[in-house]
Amino acid sequence: MHDTVLFDYWRSSASYRLRIALNLAGIPYQAISVDLVKGEQKSPEHLARNPQGLVPVLEIDGLRLTQSLAILEYLDLTRDLGLLPKDPVTRAQVQALAHSVAVDVHPVCNLQVAKHATKLSGGADGMPGGWMRHFIRPGLEAFEVLLAGFEQAPYCAGPQPGIADICLMPQLYNARRWEVDFSDMPRIVSVEEACSKHPAFAKAHPDVVNPNTGTPGT
Numbered sequence: 001m002h003d004t005v006l007f008d009y010w011r012s013s014a015s016y017r018l019r020i021a022l023n024l025a026g027i028p029y030q031a032i033s034v035d036l037v038k039g040e041q042k043s044p045e046h047l048a049r050n051p052q053g054l055v056p057v058l059e060i061d062g063l064r065l066t067q068s069l070a071i072l073e074y075l076d077l078t079r080d081l082g083l084l085p086k087d088p089v090t091r092a093q094v095q096a097l098a099h100s101v102a103v104d105v106h107p108v109c110n111l112q113v114a115k116h117a118t119k120l121s122g123g124a125d126g127m128p129g130g131w132m133r134h135f136i137r138p139g140l141e142a143f144e145v146l147l148a149g150f151e152q153a154p155y156c157a158g159p160q161p162g163i164a165d166i167c168l169m170p171q172l173y174n175a176r177r178w179e180v181d182f183s184d185m186p187r188i189v190s191v192e193e194a195c196s197k198h199p200a201f202a203k204a205h206p207d208v209v210n211p212n213t214g215t216p217g218t
């Protein structure tokens with residue numbers, strides 16, 4: 001049993017971000033699955049953990065934290081992980097890169113949003129895939145352009161993985177899931193190759209932690 005507990009779901013991008021960061025920090029944790037397909041995120045138990053009814057929730061250092069970006073910053077500050085540059089200018093630029101997917105693309109592709117859009121469309125053909133593709137591909141195109149402002153050596157913004165890589169990789173998993181082609185985006189493809197080889201990223205991959213097939217937790 002570990003002191004650190006991650007309430008997550010194997011396919012959740014925001015949970016995937018935290019799994020990567022916990023692995024990068026070398027923090028052992030217990031993963032407790034909140035099954036989004038069964039609606040467990042709206043159960044009274046989970047709402048008591050997070051009134052937003054979302055995953056992830058992280059229990060660490062005697063705290064209960066929500067919001068993956070806030071948690072990434074907490075881990076960075078308390079464990080000195082170097083996820084965010086210390087220089088204010090580069091920091092703002094790297095955050096903008098990370099936020100372009102985590103703050104602008106991810107929320108509109110969230111389960112409850114896509115489900116509602118599908119309902120409003122009367123279950124139109126190609127939903128929710130069409131909805132997802134509509135947002136994911138332009139988001140990745142913008143990310144590819146933004147990446148030109150950094151040196152991929154080999155990660156998004158330099159020689160060590162950071163917040164932009166942590167936000168990008170789950171978005172790429174999601175892109176594949178919804179059949180969004182990004183093979184024409186060479187910078188993203190090279191970052192993905194580097195991250196995939198990193199054990200902290202590999203161990204966090206949804207297919208590895210899937211409770212039906214993988215090994216939950218560490």
Ligand SMILES: N[C@@H](CCC(=O)N[C@@H](CS)C(=O)NCC(=O)O)C(=O)O
Nearest residue numbers: 012013014054055067068069111112
């Ligand atoms: N801004 C939040 C977003 C969390 C979020 O959207 N979680 C999704 C999974 S990636 C979720 O719990 N969805 C459940 C639902 O839509 O009902 C964060 O970064 O932690």
